[in-house]
Structure formats: structure tokens, C-alpha cells
Amino acid sequence: MAITIHTYRLAKQLERPLKEIYEARKNLIFIVPSREDKNLLLEMLSLKGFRFNLPQIWQWGDLYSGLSDILRRSGFETVVKRQLDPPDHWLVVRHLVHDILASSKELKEKIPAVGQPAFIETIGRQLHELIGEDTLPEDLSTTLNCKSCTDDCPHLTEPTGLLCHIYKKYLNYLNENDLADSAQIPILARKLLDTESLARQLKDRPFVLVGFMSFMRAQREFIDTLDDIGASIDIFKPDSTMGDKFYDAEQQFAEKAFIGKVSEDRPAKIRLFTCGDPRQELETLARNLWFKVEEGVLTFKDIAIEIPSSYKNIAEDVLNAYRIPWKSGSGKYLNETMCWDLVKRLKIAKDENWPFLATIGLLSNPLFGFDLPKEFLEFLKERIPSGAKEWTDILCKSGATELTRIIKKWDSFFDHIKRGSNVESLFQRLLKLLDDELEIRKRAGACVTDPSLDESLYEVSKFLEALEKKALSLAESLPELGPAQKDMLSEAEGWEYLNRFAEETRILPPKRKRESVTIYFDSSPVLATHKLYVVINATSQQWPGKITDPPLLNDEARRMIHENANLAGIHLPLRHERRQQKEALFRRHLYASTEETWLTFSAIDAQGRPNKLSPFLEMDGEKEDLYIIVEETRRPLSKLLPEGERFLREAEVPKDKLSRPRRKPIPSVKPKDEGYLSDIDTWVQCPALYAYRSILKLFQPKEAGLDAQKCGNMLHLLWSKAWKMRSSEKGLSLEACVEQLWEEVVESTYPLLNHIRKLHRHRERLRLQVLRLARIQEEIYLKLRTAFASTEWERQLPPFTINDVSFRGRADRIDHLKEIGQILWDYKTAGSKNYENSLQLASYALALSKADQKTGGAFYLCHSDSMCLGHISKEHKGLDKRLVPEGYSDNIKIKREKLEDIAKRAEEQLISWAKDLTSGSFEPHYDRKTCKDCQYKVLCRKSEIEGGEWLENGEQ
Numbered sequence: 001m002a003i004t005i006h007t008y009r010l011a012k013q014l015e016r017p018l019k020e021i022y023e024a025r026k027n028l029i030f031i032v033p034s035r036e037d038k039n040l041l042l043e044m045l046s047l048k049g050f051r052f053n054l055p056q057i058w059q060w061g062d063l064y065s066g067l068s069d070i071l072r073r074s075g076f077e078t079v080v081k082r083q084l085d086p087p088d089h090w091l092v093v094r095h096l097v098h099d100i101l102a103s104s105k106e107l108k109e110k111i112p113a114v115g116q117p118a119f120i121e122t123i124g125r126q127l128h129e130l131i132g133e134d135t136l137p138e139d140l141s142t143t144l145n146c147k148s149c150t151d152d153c154p155h156l157t158e159p160t161g162l163l164c165h166i167y168k169k170y171l172n173y174l175n176e177n178d179l180a181d182s183a184q185i186p187i188l189a190r191k192l193l194d195t196e197s198l199a200r201q202l203k204d205r206p207f208v209l210v211g212f213m214s215f216m217r218a219q220r221e222f223i224d225t226l227d228d229i230g231a232s233i234d235i236f237k238p239d240s241t242m243g244d245k246f247y248d249a250e251q252q253f254a255e256k257a258f259i260g261k262v263s264e265d266r267p268a269k270i271r272l273f274t275c276g277d278p279r280q281e282l283e284t285l286a287r288n289l290w291f292k293v294e295e296g297v298l299t300f301k302d303i304a305i306e307i308p309s310s311y312k313n314i315a316e317d318v319l320n321a322y323r324i325p326w327k328s329g330s331g332k333y334l335n336e337t338m339c340w341d342l343v344k345r346l347k348i349a350k351d352e353n354w355p356f357l358a359t360i361g362l363l364s365n366p367l368f369g370f371d372l373p374k375e376f377l378e379f380l381k382e383r384i385p386s387g388a389k390e391w392t393d394i395l396c397k398s399g400a401t402e403l404t405r406i407i408k409k410w411d412s413f414f415d416h417i418k419r420g421s422n423v424e425s426l427f428q429r430l431l432k433l434l435d436d437e438l439e440i441r442k443r444a445g446a447c448v449t450d451p452s453l454d455e456s457l458y459e460v461s462k463f464l465e466a467l468e469k470k471a472l473s474l475a476e477s478l479p480e481l482g483p484a485q486k487d488m489l490s491e492a493e494g495w496e497y498l499n500r501f502a503e504e505t506r507i508l509p510p511k512r513k514r515e516s517v518t519i520y521f522d523s524s525p526v527l528a529t530h531k532l533y534v535v536i537n538a539t540s541q542q543w544p545g546k547i548t549d550p551p552l553l554n555d556e557a558r559r560m561i562h563e564n565a566n567l568a569g570i571h572l573p574l575r576h577e578r579r580q581q582k583e584a585l586f587r588r589h590l591y592a593s594t595e596e597t598w599l600t601f602s603a604i605d606a607q608g609r610p611n612k613l614s615p616f617l618e619m620d621g622e623k624e625d626l627y628i629i630v631e632e633t634r635r636p637l638s639k640l641l642p643e644g645e646r647f648l649r650e651a652e653v654p655k656d657k658l659s660r661p662r663r664k665p666i667p668s669v670k671p672k673d674e675g676y677l678s679d680i681d682t683w684v685q686c687p688a689l690y691a692y693r694s695i696l697k698l699f700q701p702k703e704a705g706l707d708a709q710k711c712g713n714m715l716h717l718l719w720s721k722a723w724k725m726r727s728s729e730k731g732l733s734l735e736a737c738v739e740q741l742w743e744e745v746v747e748s749t750y751p752l753l754n755h756i757r758k759l760h761r762h763r764e765r766l767r768l769q770v771l772r773l774a775r776i777q778e779e780i781y782l783k784l785r786t787a788f789a790s791t792e793w794e795r796q797l798p799p800f801t802i803n804d805v806s807f808r809g810r811a812d813r814i815d816h817l818k819e820i821g822q823i824l825w826d827y828k829t830a831g832s833k834n835y836e837n838s839l840q841l842a843s844y845a846l847a848l849s850k851a852d853q854k855t856g857g858a859f860y861l862c863h864s865d866s867m868c869l870g871h872i873s874k875e876h877k878g879l880d881k882r883l884v885p886e887g888y889s890d891n892i893k894i895k896r897e898k899l900e901d902i903a904k905r906a907e908e909q910l911i912s913w914a915k916d917l918t919s920g921s922f923e924p925h926y927d928r929k930t931c932k933d934c935q936y937k938v939l940c941r942k943s944e945i946e947g948g949e950w951l952e953n954g955e956q
């Protein structure tokens, strides 16, 4: 028999020949590269659904078990080795590296990378490569000029010597424990072919390998042996037209294979999109896809997009924004699911000892399904628990038994991993935590109204299924993994193992509408064919990307292996060959379409670094036969929005529309005939802010920790009590009164300041501020004592009317002084900077003057910076000298503007404010300073124009 290689460019062209072969020989065995290719092949053969007698379609991984099965059915007992999956492979390599490290003190000094966690993956990859090339350990020793191998390896502290040493130990480990590396499968399968009965049965069974560009040596040897026993072999190879220098299947079987073409080649038609940045790249793609669909040239079903994982989030965002239905060609990896995200967030919270915000965020996660009542959240925000003990104490005392239980379970799970555990118990504990203790499947189910439609529920259940399967396989699969399975993993290693599992395990994609664009993340199956195929990020960073020398087996060591006469046939790809492989792969993607291939490229990447177009696209004479660029679309960042072009309603806004002046959203309320003078500064800053806060009463939930409002109330009460004590108990200073009253007032108004440890620093800060302010007030009082007559607290000011609006106010404290009249005082917790331009006290003075009462001065007493700030009246120019005590001039600031003048200004503002109140409309006042921390910037749309064009107040 013979090997026939059929080259093709378009997978679509395979339909006819594959059907013909299948119709002629129904007992054939197909081998394809991936699981997705199995389904695509069935579609090509027009075999769908549940049918009997489906053809055997294997991947390389199925080869060994498939052949063993044939053998078993013919009455032969075979012992099938257990195949290592990627996390178990990591576990075994880790075991060996630990053993070697324990046996050599020098090793870590000479090759420090050996102690790094990433080293296990590096060496694991190279072991795969050596096995795939069927490299005998003795042959590797030969390249190091070792005649024979001893336990006391003289080359152990050299990179290639270390690799050689571990390679030998790895093969022995697999042998001793009846395990198989995935790269070993063709070798084991070839050994099965030595069984006469199997050879006899396979003699008449054609093998059809579809979609392989080249083979590793172990695979080649399997094919050779098949050929030797007389099986017919057809290889369908994508033609990358890389020429004779490319080491592909044609070169590998050059001496024995017939080569033929499936059909005539034609160049791929390319449309190139050059854009500014990745987001624009995808948006430009999305709008052009829509145009194609609208023209009726294509349906969404005809389109596939290949997206690198770095673009995943933007791509999902853009496709959803443009309402392009999409489905994933392959399922998500576990580490992309929300369950894994939850596990990671729990771990971070545990590492930080359950801080308040992160923990409350976790407790509110929909997967736990708790609907925490507002009052309870307020209660927790006041106490700001952190640390497992504090959380459980507070929750337990407040009767939240379920929450207490959950936090205890979280904490004990992470303590278990911290203490170290083997992989078996690691999985069992994780599964127990999520499924039994936290009951996330049940809780997530209760959150959705229609489970059949909910992808999240599907994802949770698939995630748990995958965990369950792995836990079961670790506990029950035979043979066991050997001593590595019993190794105690440190906390970091435990997480590394779990990470590996989550990175390598996919869940099945959920069912989506058939009329959807197919998305392939990172790579597509070889048999994928679509009318339009899109490759995102056709940059040099992606194609070919960075090709580095493997640290333990660099090109020099590889060349030595190739040149060694004993090692004929071994070919470990060199750096330039790895680049060629990448180019061949790129070309395969160009031919994944039957009509057009679109390539997109952006000038900068997501981090703003410049990008270059892939060198694989450089046009030269040779490549004209491969592809032709039929159209090029350029969209630089300066053309962010379509201008003068068609735009897609609901997803895009054309620039010409944006350039029209935009209206500010003006909050409208029922007309009012009343205003509170304490709000005047808020209205002056921004009328809309005043409306949101004081009329509509839109407040954000209180932040955790110190309650500023309670502090303000507490200080007001303290000052009124302290002044009363000061005037009744002669001989006591204001400072002494404050000292005496402090505990009582705190306990009666804001007891948590005393009882919550985390608030103690605020209590101390406030106490010191109060004492400083008491000292200043005492000194002022002493200076004015002779004129002092009486004090009023919380006095209602005489109301007055402007344009039918009645304005009211209440003063914190008013002192009555002989000859001077009244002095207004207002206590503020913040610093004096905030009141430099305040009109509040000026409006109070205005209210008094309208009732024919004279005001000598008005002052803000600011706790935060111990300042007294204010204005005095024209009539009492000398009041500043009488008021400012010696040694306190830095704490008292009397503004030049006289009280009458600022009161006049206040009145002008009141007139405008009255207009707003009677009309009920309040225009936003965009101002950088006021808007910076405003909680309403979304409502007034200020946030929309931040960083963009500015419509300052007054502009239309």
C-alpha cells in the first residue's frame, strides 16, 4: 500500500473527496487535529444528529485507546496506560524537579531559575517536544559526550544536562506508574501495531488524516509502521506554499508518498482594515459587517471572526454594542467563567484578611443570592468589620447565622490550602465548598427567573461538573498518578495546580441562535470554512509574535542533536523554522474563507504602543499567487466617528450630529415658594446640584466608616452645652468644659466613635480639633467679655420674601454684644478654604437687617484647620482689633469685604434663586472645580463631556 498526500488550500474543497472516500470505505478511521474538527468533518460528510454507524473519527489522543479497543474486541487483554492531562503532567514534573533540587545543593545556585514556579512549565514543554520527536534518553546523553549515564550526573548544573537528567527520570516515572504523556501516544500506539492480530485487522482499514501540515517524529513513525503493515493512508494537508525549505509532511514523506492536489489553487481575496486602536479596529469591523449583511451579500451565519484573547473583552463589548449575534466556536475555559472569578476574588479577600469593602462585595455577589437589607448594610457600614473573627463576631451577634456560616466556610477552605494539601483533597475541598457548603448552584438557580435561558446558570453548572469530574478522576482513576499524587503542595503550588486546571479545561459552549457570527478565540479548527473569515490583529506582535530560544534546549543544542549521526530523523525545530510554522499557520487562516478574508490592524495596541503590520503580509511577486489585497479601508483615530458616511443608528453617532450644540439636561420640579438660606452656597455653585440634593433628595448610599452628618450634630450639641456650662460655672474655661462634656456627648450622639476600634483615630482627631477651637473661642470671649450680654442657640431667623419666595434660616449661635449688636457664628467640620466665598452667613445677616436688626460680624468656626473666618460690618470697623486675641492672628481671618457688601451680593443671588424656585427649573453649572467630585455628574451629563469639548456655563 502507499501513502498519498492530497494538498488543498480551502477546507471547503475537501467535501467531495472525503465523501467519496467515506462512501467507498465505510470502515475507515479518520484522524483530525481537534475536537471541533470532529464535528466539522461530520458536517462535511453530511452526517449529523444521532445516527448509528458514524465513522470513527479520532484525534491523536484517541489513537492509543482506540487501537486498544479494537484489540480488546478481538479477544486480547491490553493494559491501557493512563494519559496525563496538563495539570497532572505539571504535578509529575513538579515532583521530579523537587526530587532533583533535594539531591543537589549546587543546582539552585548555578541555575537559579530552577527554583521559580514558572520553571516547571518551561521544562514540561521541552519534555513534550523531546518525547514527540521520540528522542531516546541515551541519544540526548550522547550530545553531551556522556558515554554512560550515572546517578551522579556531571552535567546536572548545565541547562542541557539538567534537561537530559529530568527527561530520563520523567520517562522512568511514566513507565513505573503505567502512565503516558500525551506526546507519547503515537509511540504507544505504534507498539500496539506489533501485535499480529491488530496488524491483520488494520491491514484493510484505510486511515485518513485530515488537516495536518506536518508531523512530529513519533507520529511519523506511527504512520510509517501503518504503511509497513499495509494499511492505506491518505493525508489531506493544507497547502501553505512555503516552498521546499519548509519541513512539512511533503518533505517528511518525500521518499514514499504520492503527492496530488485536491483542486486548482486560487489566491485568497483580502480586504485590509487599518485603524487607530483596537477598539476602533473592532468598531470599524462591526459596522462593515452590518453593511454586508444589510446588502444581503451575507448572513451572520456565513461569518467567522478569529480573535486573540487580548481582544476578548473589547470584542464582546463591541459586538454586543453593535447587536451582532455571536456564538463561540469553542467553549470558555474555566478560568474565564464567573465561578473562577469568584474563587479568585475570595482568595484575594482572604490574603488581605477579609477587608470590609471586598467582603461586603462578595456577600452581595448574585451567586450567593443574599439580598442584604438596607438597614443591615448601614449597620455593617458603621462597624466596618474586617478579619474573619471580627466579621463572624458581628454577624453572629446580629443574628445573621447564614452569613456567619458562609464566612467561616470561606475562611476554613483557604486555611486548608494554606496548611498544604495533596491534589485529591484540594479538589474535593473546593467542590465541597462551592457545591455543598456555599450551594452556588442552588443559589444561582434561585436568582434567575427562566433557567433555560440563563447562560450564567449553565456556566455554574458546567463549572461544577468539571470540578466533579476531575475530583472523581483523581480519587478513583487507575492507575494512580504515583507518588506525585500524594505530594503535599504548598499554598502557592496548590493554586498553581488549580490555575493550570482552569486554564486547560473548557466547558461546552451554550446553545445560541444559529443565525450568529462564529467567534474563534486565538485559533480556529483546521476544517473551519466560512464565506467571510476575519483575522483580528494582523500585526507583527501577533504574527509571528516573539519567538524566543527555549532556555534549556537552545538552537545550538538542537543543532548538535541534528548533527549527531546516531540521531538521524530527529528534528527539533530551530528558531527560523518556528517562524516558518507561524507563517504557514497564518496562510492557512487566509484560506479559511470561500469568498473573502478580512484582516484588521491598528496603529497602536491597547497600551498605546505602536504596532506594525505583520511581515507575513509584505507583498512581493511570489505572493501574488497566494493572496491579493482587493480593498483597503483606512480609519485613523482622527475619524473616530463616521462623518459624511452612513452611520448605524443606536450604535454610532455621526460627528456632524455631535458638533451641534448639545442641550444640558435641566432638572424640572414643581415650582416652590420657599428656600432655605443654608442652601444658598450649593445653589450658587450649581443650581442643578441644589435641585438634586435639596429638592429631589437624591443621595448616594452612605459610605462605610465615619458618618460626617453624625459628627456635625455631635459637635453642635457639644458647643451649645459647653458654652452653657462656661457661662454658669465661673472659673471654668471653655476648653475645660469641652473636656468634661466630651465623653457624655459622644456617647449620647455617636456612641460608635467610642466602641468601634477603627473609628478611634477619628474620635481622637475630632477631640483635638475641638480643644484647639475651644482655646481660640475662649480667647475671643475674653477679649469681648466686657461687651458680652447674652447668647442664643439655634435661633430661627426672621423670614423674608423675595419675588414671592420666602427665605428662612436658622443660626447656630448668636452673641448679643453691647454697642456692637449681634455676632453670628456658624460651626463647620471642614476647613476654612471651603467658606472663603460662602454667602450663607451674609444671607443670615441680610435676614436680620430686613427685620431691622444690626449685625456687627459673622464668622465661620472651622474645626478642620482651627480657623475663624468672616466679615465685619462697616459700622464696627474697629471690631477686628477688639476681636483678635494676641498670639491668635493666624487663626482668625477677617475678610476685607464688609458684611453689608457681601449681604448685598447675597441678595442679588437670592433674586436669581427665587426665579429658579418659582419656575422649578435648575440649569447645571459646569465648572471643573465643583463638578470634580460631584455625585450627580451622570445625571447632568457632565461625565459625558469630560475630556471632550467643553460647554462652560453660559455657553449655548
Ligand code: SF4
Residues within 6 Å of the ligand: 685, 686, 687, 688, 689, 924, 925, 926, 927, 930, 931, 934, 935, 936, 937, 938, 940, 941, 942
Ligand atoms: S456635575 Fe457639575 S454641573 Fe453636574 S450637578 Fe454636579 S456640580 Fe452641577
